[in-house]
Amino acid sequence: MRLMGKNPVPVLLGLAFFIVMCVAVAINSFFGSFSGSREELLREDSRKKTLNTGKLQCPLDGALVDRLPQDRPVAVVIDNLPRARPQSGLTKADLVYETLAEGGVTRLLAVYYHGEASSVGPIRSARPYFIELAGGVNAILVHSGGSPEALELLKNSNFPHLDEFRHPRYFWRISQRRPPHNLYSSISNLHKLARDYGLNNEVKVPSFNFISDEVKEYIGEKKSLQSDEVKIHFPRGYEVTYSYDPEEQTYCRFVDEKPHLDAATNSQLSARNIIVQFVKTNVVDGQGRLEMALTDHGRALVFSGKKVIEAVWQKPATDRPTTFKTMDGETVELLPGQSWIEIIPQNTKVSF
Numbered sequence: 509m510r511l512m513g514k515n516p517v518p519v520l521l522g523l524a525f526f527i528v529m530c531v532a533v534a535i536n537s538f539f540g541s542f543s544g545s546r547e548e549l550l551r552e553d554s555r556k557k558t559l560n561t562g563k564l565q566c567p568l569d570g571a572l573v574d575r576l577p578q579d580r581p582v583a584v585v586i587d588n589l590p591r592a593r594p595q596s597g598l599t600k601a602d603l604v605y606e607t608l609a610e611g612g613v614t615r616l617l618a619v620y621y622h623g624e625a626s627s628v629g630p631i632r633s634a635r636p637y638f639i640e641l642a643g644g645v646n647a648i649l650v651h652s653g654g655s656p657e658a659l660e661l662l663k664n665s666n667f668p669h670l671d672e673f674r675h676p677r678y679f680w681r682i683s684q685r686r687p688p689h690n691l692y693s694s695i696s697n698l699h700k701l702a703r704d705y706g707l708n709n710e711v712k713v714p715s716f717n718f719i720s721d722e723v724k725e726y727i728g729e730k731k732s733l734q735s736d737e738v739k740i741h742f743p744r745g746y747e748v749t750y751s752y753d754p755e756e757q758t759y760c761r762f763v764d765e766k767p768h769l770d771a772a773t774n775s776q777l778s779a780r781n782i783i784v785q786f787v788k789t790n791v792v793d794g795q796g797r798l799e800m801a802l803t804d805h806g807r808a809l810v811f812s813g814k815k816v817i818e819a820v821w822q823k824p825a826t827d828r829p830t831t832f833k834t835m836d837g838e839t840v841e842l843l844p845g846q847s848w849i850e851i852i853p854q855n856t857k858v859s860f
């Protein structure tokens with residue numbers, strides 16, 4: 509009774525308030541840990557399933573493989589002019605980057621690690637930013653010549669690259685198309701070339717963060733922003749549209765309103781994940797050549813399983829990978845499969 513002092517009413521009220529707060533905290537922590545543990549259980553379950561198969565996960569596309577490739581990844585510069593389409597071998601890439609070249613056209617960089625393709629091309633010339641993108645995934649750059657800046661950079665560094673100008677034997681030209689839109693090679697040729705020239709040293713390939721479809725679906729329930737269609741407003745003739753196919757849970761790709769096909773398989777290209785990376789871009793010469801600040805940080809949008817995720821990207825040094833984090837500071841989770849990374853100037857319109 510002494511605890512209550514002379515006037516017990518305020519003390520009793522305080523005690524009641526304290527008890528209510530304790531109950532509230534207990535309920536909150538019970539449900540909080542309950543929902544957290546369901547997510548953890550799903551993750552653990554999917555990790556166990558992967559372990560039980562005895563397989564490993566490819567770091568670039570999350571595919572389950574018996575063993576990781578012996579050969580270093582190759583990043584091939586691919587033409588995207590209308591007369592270069594349809595290209596060959598893009599469906600087999602682990603990862604594809606798309607960005608601008610000068611004059612309002614786009615160019616691709618297709619990265620092959622566990623992916624194999626018997627025909628890849630048309631192969632085109634390098635730009636400085638393709639060197640940086642290849643470096644971010646520890647790949648050997650494959651190209652046919654380059655802009656003066658790119659060739660200068662390659663000459664003055666020991667960056668691993670394979671130039672068709674120096675090794676024409678490992679490439680071929682097809683007669684149905686006119687140069688320079690007709691240069692091809694195969695992934696096995698490129699691996700052989702890399703081995704023959706001592707470039708195939710063992711490297712660690714940085715990994716994206718993949719989760720299973722079921723974990724993604726569960727997390728998805730908590731995040732509401734969704735979109736069936738993503739449109740990237742590249743210059744006229746190069747606009748890209750991705751349309752979500754709920755059955756395949758993938759985004760079908762269109763360029764200039766037409767399905768973008770792979771000549772090798774005649775199937776439409778698609779992306780399991782689309783990452784849009786906004787970068788500072790400047791025109792650096794009279795030809796309209798571009799400079800892109802890839803060692804930097806900025807805004808990103810990630811589209812995966814119909815969800816739209818606001819993100820930030822960061823690349824701390826030229827030879828370090830680019831990371832993508834959510835606004836909560838967590839590494840963005842992707843679904844296993846081919847991702848397309850769209851590197852675009854900051855003022856490019858993206859609708860979804």
Ligand SMILES: [Zn+2]
Nearest residue numbers: 566569602622
């Ligand atoms: Zn792979």
